[in-house]
Amino acid sequence: MTAMMDYRDTHLNGAPTNPYGNDHGFDFGNITSTPSKALVERERDRGVSPPPQSDDTRPRSSTSRGMAVNGVADFFSPEVFQIVLHNPATAHQLLKFSQARMSGENMEFLERVDRYNTLLDELTKTLSEIHKNFISPDAVKQLNLSQGMMKQMNADIKMTTMTTLPAMELMFTDAQEHIENLLASDIYPRFVKHQMTTSAVKALSGGSRQRYAGLGDCFCLTNPAIADNPIVYASDGFVSVTGYSRSEIIPRNCRFLQGNHTDHAAVRRLKACIGAKKESVELLLNYRKTGEPFWNLLYVTPLLDSEGRTVFFLGGQINCSTTIHNCSDILRLLSIGEDSNVVDDPYLAAATTSKPGSSGLGALFKTFRSKNNDKYSDIPAGMEQNLINKIERLDFKEQMEMFYTAYSKFLVLSHPALEVKFFSPTIVDMLCLDPKENLHLANNNIFKILMQHAPSMPRDFKYRIKSSLKSGRAVSADINLVTKKSVIYRRSERLATHWTPLKDEKAEVKWVVVTLTAGT
Ligand SMILES: Cc1cc2nc3c(=O)[nH]c(=O)nc-3n(C[C@H](O)[C@H](O)[C@H](O)COP(=O)(O)O)c2cc1C
Structure with missing residues (x-):
């Protein structure tokens, strides 16, 4: 009897029923979280230390962490993951994200199992009430039935309670834990990065850059030709985001920024x-x-040269903690719906399928997308098939992943010549350059290129940018350009340009990173 009553509050395996409630809002005040056993094990596994590194000054501990690490809300803790799974708004966005990547079945399964558990709780509770009120020997409203019938019902309820319900309760537990582990190690981190990037892109385009420290102005270049791929140039933003002086940064591998709780x-x-020379977020x-x-x-x-050799790696760091202070902020961020203006950016199509770096592949894929266009009718026969094969050879996950970064459109210029030395494939696409015109970008002065694409350039645009860069300061300015989008919408596109000087150990400007985003 007591056991029957217990079913009101706990599952048969002892876990509290529906610990977060189905309509949990943004208030985390008194949540007692119960991460699954598998999740706790996964968390423990994260503590396995990698082989020692030459510059590994910070010990990485195996300490398990809760909802916050050193006061910073933790996106990836088992507790937060469980809350995200059970919060209707975040679970809905995670489901949509998974479905768009052809792996919605896992979230759909968990959602149905949640529903199943709720129904099971209700069933258990109702059975307990019926037993207590009408059937049990000391029931207040005992039914007027034969002793034999009452005895049989008591026996049936006992049997159901002792065997059927526990079996039903455990039916999906293993599968649920397995699926949760899968989600936690793959789709969930991708979802978090996507949501964070969406928010940063909005801030970069919407004139609220200051919400994120380093957004648009924190960059470094590392040189893989030098042992341990150290930083060789860094922006002032990198110095202020990390708090280290330039001489403490150059020449050092970026891992010095990691510590005890880095995943x-x-x-x-x-x-x-990095090993595969692929773009990553x-x-x-x-x-x-x-x-x-x-x-x-x-x-x-x-960043590749014309021969496809990696000359540098470009790193862009954005400090997101300036916007994420607690779990409510995490949930708010993870509840953001996909903004079609951001996600349907036509230039992202190039980034989705192409490898980054120099001009080559961006141009190739542009050719692929335009294969029915007369403009490219002089492409040698069979070329299209080569390109299709190339795409088909890409890993399925790679094809599905909307590769999405805050810096999808960038150029790297030499200084003081301000000649374009490297650029993202999406720039070629954005400026509607013929694949054969890639040379048009490489080694040409940036203002000459912009002038060819700007119906009119603000009078002081060039002067303002040049003088800021000369004095080593980052600068932003809007400009109207004729782009792929403007061809579609029949008017020039307003873009925000952010120019960030990268300096060597003597604080001399050697490179400039230019990023382009939708203007205000
Ligand atoms: C351009 C560039 C920028 C990087 N920036 C960071 C960074 O800001 N923070 C960080 O933790 N790791 C950063 N890394 C990664 C580390 O340098 C290193 O590659 C990573 O820790 C993996 O190597 P390891 O296991 O040998 O440490 C960056 C790497 C590159 C190439």
Whole structure:
């Protein structure tokens, strides 16, 4: 009897029923979270230390963490993950994100299991009430039935309680834990990065850059030809975001920003992409010189020369902790619906399928997308098929992933000549350049290129930018350009340009990173 009553509050395996409630809002005041066993194990696994590094000054501990690490809300803790799974708004966005990547079945399964558990709780509770009120020997409203019938019902209820309900309760537990693990290690980190990037892109385009420290002005270049791929140039934004002086940064591998609670899985993913010379985005817990942790939305891409050799890696760091202070902020961020203006950006199509770096592949894929266009009718026969094959050879996940970064459109200029040395494939696409015209960008002066695409350039545009760069300061300015989008909408497109000087160890400007985003 007591056991029957217990079903009101707990599942048969002892876990509290529906710990967060189905209509949980943004208030986390007194939540007692119960992460699944598998999740706790996964968290423990994250503590396995990687092989020691030459510049690994910070020990990485295996300490499990709760909803916050050193006072910073933790996106990836099992507790927060469970809350995200059970919060209707965040679960809905995660479901939509998964469905768009052809893996919605996992979230749909968890949603149905949640529903199943709720119904089971209700069933258990109702059975308990019926037993207590009408059937049990001391029931207040005992039914006027034969003793034999009452005995049989009592026996049936006991049997159901002892065997059927526990079996029903455990029916999906293993599968649920397995699926939760899968989500936590794959789609969930991608979802978090996507949501964070969406928010940063909006801030970069919408004139609220100051909400994120480093957004649009924190960059570094590393040189893979030097042992351990150290930073060789860094912007002032990098100095202020990390709190280290330039001489403490150059020449050092960026891992010095990692610490006790940096997620090893994210570092491994990053390392794999760097090794494969692929573009990547990670959300990493990093530490300022003061030891203060911050969430770093990190973008890394190789910069290739015309022969396809990696000359530098470009890193763009955005401190997201300036907008994420607690779990409510995390939930708010993860509840943001997809903004079609951002996600349907036509230029992102190029980034979706192409590898980054120099001009080559961006142009190739542009050719592929325009294969029915007369303009490209002189492409040698069979070329289109080569390109289709190339896309088909891409990993399925790679094809599905909307590769989405805050810095999808960038150029890297030499200084003081301000000649374009590297650029993202999306720039070629945006400026509607013929693949054969890639040379048009490479080694040409940026103002000459902009002038060819700007119906009119603000009078002081060039002067303002040149003088800021000369004095080593980052500068932003809007400009109207004739782009792919403007061809579609029949008017020039307003773009915000952000110019960031990258300096060597003597604080001399050697390179300039230019990023372009939708203007205000
Ligand atoms: C251009 C560039 C920028 C990077 N920026 C950061 C960073 O801001 N924070 C960080 O934790 N790691 C950053 N990394 C990653 C580390 O330098 C290193 O590649 C990573 O820790 C994996 O290697 P490891 O396992 O040898 O440490 C960056 C790497 C590159 C190439």
